[in-house]
Amino acid sequence: MLCADCSCVVCVCVCVCVCMGIAIGFLIPPILVPNVDDMNELAHHIRIMFYISAGVATLIFILVVIVFQEKPEIPPTQAQAQARNLSPDEYSYTASILRLLCNKPFMLLVVSYGLNVGCFYAVSTLLNRMIIEHYPGEEVNAGRIGLTIVIAGMVGSLICGIWLDKTKTYKQTTLAVYLLSLIGMLVYSFTLNLGHLWVVFLTAGVLGFFMTGYLPLGFEFAVELTYPESEGTSSGLLNCSAQIFGIIFTISQGKIIDKWGTLAGNIFLCIFLLIGTVMTGFIKSDLRRQKANLQAEVQTVSVSTSVCAT
Template identity: 85%
Template sequence: MSLKMCDESKPVDGEVNDNKYFSKTAATDAEVTFEHRSAPPETRLYKKRWVIVFLFSLYSLCNSYQWIQYGIINNIFMRFYGVDSFTIDWMSMIYMLTYIPLIFPVAWLLDKKGLRVIALVAAALNCTGTWIKVASARPDLFPVTFLGQFTCSVAQVFILGMPSRIASVWFGSEEVSTACSIGVFGNQLGIAIGFLVPPILVPNVDDLDELAAHIRVMFYITAGVATFLFVLVVIVFQERPDIPPTHAQAAARRISPENYSYTASIHRLLRNKAFILLVITYGLNVGCFYAVSTLLNRMIIEHYPGEEVNAGRIGLTIVIAGMVGSLICGIWLDRSKTYKQTTLAVYLMSLVGMVLYAFTLDLGHLWVVFITAGTLGFFMTGYLPLGFEFAVELTFPESEGTSSGLLNCSAQVFGIIFTICQGKIMDSFNTLAGNLFLCAFLLIGTIITGADCSILIYLGICSSLIVYRAYP
């Protein structure tokens, strides 16, 4: 059943307090039709839905801010803790690495325990990690600060799969893409603040005691915000509205959880060729964004020494432009439903933006870098909600939490690979070579996005034959 055939809403599911999970495979078209003919269930949209999604966005913001807070002042933390740049890169990559093994058990918990439990665990882990970092503001305590970052990275696993679930459980059929974009918006805004604030709070001073004081202030501010948001989640965050927002969500509450198999859902997704192609292309695009974000300080400092603050501002420009792109794409999808066409267009423009950024970085004019970085961010970061919504379109009637988990897992894998490879290429050659490395993979992703499975299989066979003939 295609999403375009469903007038009620986007496909929805979600764990509720009475553990009645909606398995879309269990609800047949005949049952839904019968339900509509007899007595349509009462539906209602609550104003609190906006409080829920904005509260989620806030603690997602606090967590994603910490992802990049070390990398954007890479050179400063290298000197403070006495470690090399690759070690500081792992302060960002640990977010990616932790996600890969934990996404499946966390997605299972989201299905079984519901939104409130997952929100509480995420906010608690994030708060704990920030206070561990407060105790690590000494040059000999790098393992402690890494432990704090690891704890926050575990919290991220509980956060990334929630936007689509919140949107489907709380919002009406014409608001799902917009609500999902708002959920992603918080994560992006956190990254933007992570680019902007650390270079301001932690200046590149020579005295290590003074530097430690600046770092401690930054950690205390983060811990205070995380604690406040944890308390808000405990008090405010609600599992679901009393009356469902859509007829499909009403049907979800009447389906027994025994009808849903998480393992079977994953198997069905892995056999969906169109979805697997999306998993690959999403991973390539977002993995490139992760690599650019993690290595941005090194790129800027190489060509513009002493410009740590402007490196942060360039990162801010990338993400702010991306947030605008995300919201525009979310609103456009709600109205047009042109998933593949929009995804392909944005992917192609991400490639164009990356090429422009690569060839203008070393021109010696920071204002040019700001413009090209903003162009790159508008399309590359704006692609994030497109991937989630296109996945829902391709995988109906599977759980949005499971499909988004697989998308994010792909992004983390490619993010680690691209960050390591680009960093090594930059060390061996220059930043242009490293950025062209990413351009090559964005080109591959664009081709895959625009091609059918049959064409890709044909190209794969032809490539294999050419290689075989050249090297028998």
């Protein structure tokens, strides 16, 4: 069986792969769909982009059907190993959800995670609009800035994951990265209108480094707080929260930009990042998985000692 800490490596790899997909999404569309006035030509380019997307999605679906196994032969984590020892009658997904909803530290994390990632979704969705408002005609560079955010985020995910694996400081690291995300958002907001694209590239990269770097931290902290519940259940709730807040923030920020401009829209997100930072500070660091690992090590040492004594 893989050690429980190996899930951190898996989580980081998943986050990096997701970021690669997002990076391609920022880079390719501005190239495939140029800014032209002819609606027929524009529709033609959009149609080609959609055909390409459909083809890639179909290929991935076929690969999933052919290649993917229902479950790995060796349980990837201790939680999965325990779940396999239970009969279908003993395990209830609904009961697991209810237990997680009653877990106060985890619910604080669910909301704070949703606030952070929801802000990231809103910035990513409205990035082209914000860039074009201050830098007309820079559609391609808007895509490149989005690419910069994601690439910096990939680096951030790797570094944060490695740091977390070495130090096991789950709450401290999560809180620090959350605070730095807030600072990055503030700097990005107040430098967007300076008229220098290189400044936007720089501040957007810093923002992406911390905001995307927060993703594996949130998942791993959730696993610690909810052990021995399935990691898939806790991750699903985190993603659900992120999607809900992402929709709310994207719509709200869009309307704020329409009425008061991009700075007001970004300050709107900064307020919620501040709320999320405070909420993260109130999360009780109940590292259940680490405690279980420690108990297992103690039992192993006791058994070894007894065998040697015999």
